Amino acid sequence: MSNLAKIERDPNYQELVRRRSSLGWLLSAIMLVVYFGFILLVAYAPKFLGIPLGTGVTTIGIPIGLSVIVLAFVLTGIYVRQANSSYDVLIRKIVEENRS
């Protein structure tokens, strides 16, 4: 497959791979750290999550838990936005240049 070597040398392809992998792994790492951070808090510091916010009964654990859920959605959104705006353009260029 001579086309393969050509695509691999294509600067657009190299940029696509570099950008997509670095963002993908970075966001995965953030999600992992945040989630396992949360799990470790649950396991080792349940009392910390039970600290009340202000004078009410709502504890600090509630916004923390909810924000992990919201963060999952936001991170996914960041990735999809990046992919829609820049990766797709690069992919289109690569496909056009390497049409055989």
Added chain:
Amino acid sequence: MKRFAWLSVILLASVPTIALAAGAVEGGSKQATNWAAIGMFVGFVALTLAITYWAAKRTASAADFYSAGGGITGFQNGLAIAGDYMSAASFLGISGLVYTSGYDGLIYSVGWLVGWPIVTFLIAEQLRNLGKFTFADVTSFRLGQTEIRILAACGSLVTVAFYLIAQMVGAGKLIQLLFGLDYWIAVVLVGGLMMIYVTFGGMKATTWVQIIKAVLLLSGATFMAGAVLYKFGFSPEALFTKATEVHPKKLAIMEPGTLISNPLSAVSLGLALMFGTAGLPHILMRFFTVKDAQAARKSVFYATGFIGYFYILTFIIGFGAITLVSTDAMFLDGSILEKTKSGIAAIKGGSNMAAIHLANAVGGNLFLGFISAVAFATILAVVSGLALAGASSISHDLYGMVIKGGNANEQDEIRVSKIATLVLGVLAIFLGIVFENQNVAFMVGLAFAIAASCNFPVLVMSIFWKDLTTRGAVVGGFLGLVSAVVGVVLSPAVWEATLGFAKGSAPIKLDNPALFSMAIAFAGIWLVSMLDRSKRAAVDRDGFDAQYVRSQTGIGAASATAH
């Protein structure tokens, strides 16, 4: 087509009669026959059967059957994924868990959601670019077809089997409670409808059943959570205050409780939930139903949004149930209440009924009927997705690729798939009845553990690691599968609770084996691949570059509609 029409007529006609018959012989634990619920459920079944009829006429090729011809949009697929994933276990189970333990329910919600971003970042697009019908298309892309397909089929079928049994038993119990039907009738009804949807309508019908269910469930849950918040002037603080006043655990429901006591157990469960999501065959299969990688990526984004939103709602619903259900004698079992003095423990039908009773409390009998029908629809949608994934694994991976070496006649393959669906359906009904009185809660955890320890490591390594070889994948994958199963059997949940050995005698203290079974799988894959000097290993490694380019760009990927 005629056959289909007849079957549906018989099935539809039998629903009210069965209910009537069951109503007459009602036992103590069952609810009174709920006509509003049955009416709405019959409406749902009629609608989905009409869709199945429509889909059956448009399902001719293998691509139609397995992947709806790739014609589902990103938004539709997002809803369908959500419909596939938000099982009755997560709706009733999590709201029930919040009802009994408060904050602990949120820990599960979080765990069940965080796998989705990982799927988006690392798997969704690559999967769509490399595969056609099943995730084994991806893992076997450059590796030895026969061995990898067999491994993937084992991983898929074992995952599907455990998940399916758990759903069937849950379905039987739930329907018994909701509709006043006998357990076995409920199981047969679920299995029968599932077989009709999948054999006649394939992925198209399954997808639409899931979409409709997702919309119904999301709107129902939104209404319930909205009604709860409305009662408390849209102030969560007021809701929590009241809940801590009436709940016997008082302020303790606002922090992590006893559910997760052992830190290692917590991490292990977290791993299983997070990476299991990325290895569930019925979920992975959904990415082949869209046009291309872009649509696959968008569909996970929508799905993450819907599922996250839904889990936040279940949290509010659980707290709503604490305030409105546990304080209302109508929903409580008088004799238990007298003994325990706790409205939480005395709830009629057990804590899984919290959301159902809350529907009655905020919306009356009609809304109760609606939510009951939605719960049934939820089960149907999930079991259909599971059956389709299991059947595809048998027909596409085992029959088409292993037995026929990739040269199967398309119509034969579809026929095998339909037969496999029927066999799985009958098996699910049979096992559902056999396991009626067993504690099957561990089975969902087991399904996630196997998905995380067998399917996920092989999938992610095959996509990203050049040096992976066939031998490495097979050895590591099977090690993961076996250690997950053994780990569950030796865990306290099965060893003590199900097998009845003395408390504290379980050889492995972790409730979920993912922590070590995933490590074993990855270590096995890595070590065996590195030591592999076979001829096949060279072919496997040489194939990586071409696969990587295709996974990144989609050049050469199976086109959307293969007509």
